[in-house]
Amino acid sequence: MPGSYKIKVKYIGYKEYEQHIDLPAEKTVTLNMALTEKTESLKAVSVYAKTNAESESSSRWSEKNANNLLNVLSAQAMQRSPDINAANAIQRISAVTIQRNSGSDEAYAIIRGLEPRYNNTLINGVKVTSPDPVSRFISLSIVPSDLLDRVEVGKTLTPEMEGDAIGGTVNRVFKDALEYEYFKANASVGYSALFFNRKFDDFVHGAVIKSPTKRFGPGYIAPPGYFTCPNLDFTKKNAPVTSLLGFTYGRRFLKNKLGFIIADSYQNQFYGTNSQFNIAQIDTKSGNFKPIISDVANRAYSTQQLNNGLSTHLDYKFDDKNKISIDNVFLYTHIAQTRLSIDTSILGGMAVE
Missing domain, CATH: 2.170.130.10 (TonB-dependent receptor, plug domain)
Known part of the structure; x- marks a missing residue:
C-alpha cells in the first residue's frame, strides 16, 4: 500500500536500525539494512563475600x-x-x-x-x-x-x-x-x-550458716546458741x-x-x-x-x-x-x-x- 513508513530493526549485539521510506504506488522498493555491532564497556564489578568469624x-x-x-x-x-x-x-x-x-x-x-x-x-x-x-x-x-x-x-x-x-x-x-x-x-x-x-578432712557443709551481720545487719547481737557445732566434727575420707x-x-x-x-x-x-x-x-x-x-x-x-x-x-x-x-x-x-x-x-x- 503506498504511503510513508518507519522501519525499525533490533537484534542482540547490534545497534538499533531505523529508516523512513516512502512507498509509491505500483512500485517495488528493495531495502539493504546494514547493522552495526554494539560494543559496551564494563563499568564496574561488585563482589560481596561474608567472612567466617571463627576462622x-x-x-x-x-x-x-x-x-x-x-x-x-x-x-x-x-x-x-x-x-x-x-x-x-x-x-x-x-x-x-x-x-x-x-x-x-x-x-x-x-x-x-x-x-x-x-x-x-x-x-x-x-x-x-x-x-x-x-x-x-x-x-x-x-x-x-x-x-x-x-x-x-x-x-x-x-x-x-x-x-x-x-x-x-x-x-x-x-x-x-x-x-x-x-x-x-x-x-x-x-x-x-x-x-x-x-x-581428706571433711565436715557437714549444711551445718554452716551465714554470719549474723549478713543475715540481720551489723547491729545484731548473736546469742550463744546461734552458731552451729556439727561442722566442727571432721570426718576422714x-x-x-x-x-x-x-x-x-x-x-x-x-x-x-x-x-x-x-x-x-x-x-x-x-x-x-x-x-x-x-x-x-x-x-x-x-x-x-x-x-x-x-x-x-x-x-x-x-x-x-x-x-x-x-x-x-x-x-x-x-x-x-x-x-x-x-x-x-x-x-x-x-x-x-x-x-x-x-x-x-x-x-x-x-x-x-
Whole structure:
C-alpha cells in the first residue's frame, strides 16, 4: 500500500536500525539494512563475600582494623588445641599469662603484667558480675571453649569500653547455633596424690550458716546458741575423686532462622596442702639477740572447690546482616576448707604440745 513508513530493526549485539521510506504506488522498493555491532564497556564489578568469624583470617583482619591494641583467638585455633575452657585457651595470646586459683587450676587473666583485679571480663561486650564476694574478676575456667566463637583481648581502652580496666579487657564472644545439630561431651576423673599419704578432712557443709551481720545487719547481737557445732566434727575420707564434666548442644529451627546453643561445665575438685608455720622472736636470754623459733605449727589443709558454668545462647537471623541474640550465663562457685593445725610452743628449752 503506498504511503510513508518507519522501519525499525533490533537484534542482540547490534545497534538499533531505523529508516523512513516512502512507498509509491505500483512500485517495488528493495531495502539493504546494514547493522552495526554494539560494543559496551564494563563499568564496574561488585563482589560481596561474608567472612567466617571463627576462622584465623577473620581474627587477623579484626586485629588489623581495630582502633586499639587487640589480640583475637579464633574458634578454629581453639579446635586445634587441647584446651577445654577459656582459661586454657587465652594463655596462647601474647602478653597474657594465667594466674592459678587455690586449686592450682588456670583461672584468671594477667594482661601486660597487671594482676586480675585491674582487668575486667565481658561476654559479647557486656560486663559480667563476679560470683566471688571478695573480688570482681571471675574465673575463666568455668566457660567451655566449645561455646566460644572467639576470645578478644583488648590491651588499651577506647571511649566505648568499660573504664575500670586499666590492664586490659577479655571479651568472650559466644557462638551462634550451627546450621546442623551439634553435640559434644567430655569427662575426666582423677585423684590428688596428696591424699594417698593422708586423709581428706571433711565436715557437714549444711551445718554452716551465714554470719549474723549478713543475715540481720551489723547491729545484731548473736546469742550463744546461734552458731552451729556439727561442722566442727571432721570426718576422714580416702582420696576423694576429682571430676570434670562438660557438654555442648545446639541446633537451628524455622529454616535456620532461629537457633540455640547450650553448654555446661561442671568441676568438683578436691585438693590440699601440708605446710609448716614458724614464729620467731629475739633471743634475749642468751644475750646474743639472734632470732630463734619460738612456735612451730604444722598445718594440713583440705579443700573442696565446686565450680559450675551454665551458658545459653539464643539468636534469630532476619537476614545475613541483621539478627537479634540473647545470652544468659549462670556462674556458681563454692569452696569448703578445713585446716588442722598442731602448734608446738618452744619456751625455755621445754616443748608444750
